[in-house]
Amino acid sequence: MMDLDQIEADLLKEVANINSIPDGAYNFRLNGKSIGRKSSNNIKVESRPSGDGLKITIAPKTISEVVHIPVIINASGYKETVYNDFYIGEDAEVTIVAGCGIYNCGTDDSIHDGIHRFYIGKNARIKYIEKHYGAGPSKGKILNPTTELFLEEGSYAELEMEQIKGVDSTVRTTKAELRQGSQILINEKLFTHGRQSATSKYEINLLEDNTSANIISRSVARDISRQQFESNIIGLAKCKGHSECDAILMDNGSVLALPALDARNLDAELIHEAAIGKIAGEQLTKLMTLGLSREQAESQIVNGFLK
């Protein structure tokens, strides 16, 4: 393993679920510097010519490979904007594990703005996992990720976006453009507490026939945290779009859901579901009849909901 201290190793474990150097291609970024990088036969990891991020090229027909590109910041006051571009060859099938962990014990804000662009070739399939995590006493742990996806004919993208703890402020923006027969599935899990604020914005353009999009967002807002969910599915062809925003309120948490559907074709079928509310009383009652205390029942429900 690269030379990491305990805090750095913990952050890495949280965001990328790794304890050691993973198999396959990777790049580890610590306070703005690459501290470990490896390409594989099929996956090339290199710096962008402008030096402000990575260019990752995945060869056509690459099967079942994983690339890890976690980012760790533990220098208080460190601010960065990083551009990572992914070029995924036709018929490839890969998993990309990103994520950012910030430890801030100082007085200045630490900010990571990551802009990820995915160019997904014909019939390629990707799974993109992005976890965000913050730790340390400072209130300035800020993450603003932007994800842009361009899906070619017959391709498929599955996104798992998770922010469970410790990030004070986040604005997450996800945009996608889908060509003929391509599909996107987005699973978002969000937990905010304290004075945190989190905004998720989605704009999905279903440009051509037989495209489909499914956005599933589950979130819990505790204490006095504030969340905003904005989604817009734009149907410009024969397509199917579905978004679902489920939020649990606890304490004085608040959630604003602004779902939008924009159907511009007679054959566009778009659906939205949204539900915000406290934990259902009968769910607590059921678990209490099984011997759990009210607090145990609450955490069982929340953990299951965000699993």
Next chain:
Amino acid sequence: MLELKNIKYSIIDKKHKTDIIKDISLHIKPGELIVITGPNGSGKSTLAEIIAGIKKPSSGHIFFTSKSSKKQDITNLSITERARQGISYSFQQPVRFKGVTVRDLLQVALTSEEALVAIDDLAIAKLLKDVGLEPVEYLDREVDSSLSGGELKRIEIASVLARQAKLTVFDEPEAGIDIWSFDNLIKIFRKMRKDIKDSSIVVISHQRKIMEIADKIILIDNGKIAKTGPADKMLREIEGKNK
């Protein structure tokens, strides 16, 4: 086992007081399966909820001989405390949970407070088989609207059986299930009756086939016990009256 003494329950709505349970006293012995029946709105479900601690009676007392075999007044105990003392309750409408799997729910049900041991899939699988569900198909399913009414009901019953409680209360187990699931339900109740030992079962029900399994039937009408007696005698009387 369980003793209700002069239980009354009223609700006040817009300053208007309605008596749901007027004055009910009853005694349930170890090894007994009792069916409480009666017209809709007679207070049966409320009585079940009062036993489980979901509703607090306006007046009266509940005594229970718990796991520690000492008779105690449980009127002011919470739902959790009663569950831990050995009272189990089966919902008429099973509760749905987003994200909680069948495995999660049954794991909670099987975990005893004294011994926090990891529950293996084998014990959970056995429970599912007992209610006629194939474990591999259900363990990882979420307990939500993707399950049918009959499936949810069986999982609800499995979660209650898992408790191996001294007293189990079922609130209309037949509600919301189809005829095919119903036959299976009767089988489950027959088996429970056979394995009852020194525990007790109270079933709120309208179904003859469930009443037939009972030792005793209590007829509740208008918030009071109208009649009580051995199952066969009570069945003859109830049916005679309806002829």
